[in-house]
Amino acid sequence: xxxxxxxxxxxxxxxxxxxxxxxxxxxxxxxxxxxxxxxxxxxxxxxxxxxxxxxxxxxxxxxxxxxxxxxxxxxxxxxxxxxxxxxxxxxxxxxxxxxxxxxxxxxxxxxxxxxxxxxxxxxxxxxxxxxxxxxxxxxxxxxxxxxxxxxxxxxxxxxxxxxxxxxxxxxxxxxxxxxxxxxxxxxxxxxxxxxxxxxxxxxxxxxxxxxxxxxxx
Numbered sequence: 001x002x003x004x005x006x007x008x009x010x011x012x013x014x015x016x017x018x019x020x021x022x023x024x025x026x027x028x029x030x031x032x033x034x035x036x037x038x039x040x041x042x043x044x045x046x047x048x049x050x051x052x053x054x055x056x057x058x059x060x061x062x063x064x065x066x067x068x069x070x071x072x073x074x075x076x077x078x079x080x081x082x083x084x085x086x087x088x089x090x091x092x093x094x095x096x097x098x099x100x101x102x103x104x105x106x107x108x109x110x111x112x113x114x115x116x117x118x119x120x121x122x123x124x125x126x127x128x129x130x131x132x133x134x135x136x137x138x139x140x141x142x143x144x145x146x147x148x149x150x151x152x153x154x155x156x157x158x159x160x161x162x163x164x165x166x167x168x169x170x171x172x173x174x175x176x177x178x179x180x181x182x183x184x185x186x187x188x189x190x191x192x193x194x195x196x197x198x199x200x201x202x203x204x205x206x207x208x209x210x211x212x213x214x215x216x217x
Contacts, residue, residue, distance in 0.1 A: 017136065018037055018170075020036075020037045021037075022139070022141065026104070031104055033143060034142065034143065035141035036167065037054075037139060038167045043169065047138075049086070049172055050138055051130075052170070052171050052172040052175045053130070054082075055171060056082035056175065058142065059180050060078045060082065061075065061076070063157070063183050067153075067155055067156070068119070068155060068156050069117045069118075069119075070117060070118055072094075072109070072110055072115045072118055075111070079111075079126065080094070082175075083128070088130055089130075090129040090131065090139075093111060093112055094111040094126065094127065095110060095111045095127050096109070097123065098123040098125055109122050109123075109124055118146050119156075120147055120148050123144070123145055124144055125141055125142065126142050127140065127141035142161075147159045163195050168214065185217045191211070192211070192215050196211060199211060
């Protein structure tokens, strides 16, 4: 399997580099597809800025309110805007439909120009990134549910359902807007409420302590 380590391609990880892990599983009640990027040491200013701008794009698309029957391709540039501002970009799609018992990448939902319009009830990934050839790669991928927004006319927005903290070590807070910081704090609070008690119940105290530390406002 392409997802198994081999002696030929394996190498030791170090705290001096970025580490991108794309994780997921298929369960009876749904499919997960979550990517996080971490750095356990001292990231370079470029790594930190690129990561923060990828996160900004993830947040900007996740909190977007848009008219119902909008095509994904119409709104996907919100995930790229923070990168575009400084001349950066990524060469893959911004997200794909996610199925329950079929494939992880489910057509025809997505953010490409030939995908169907977004409707409440669809699950989709939101996954901007940035890649510096031969040096490092960044991707932040969440699973989101398309839901009705709290607007007078029926508009839509996203509800992020994957509950995994982002790497504080890589976030340059000075780049974030007050709205983006507010979004992050609400997301972290949601993670604490939903995941915290589950970890305690399973007596995973070390994981619980990590979660509390990683979701501080």
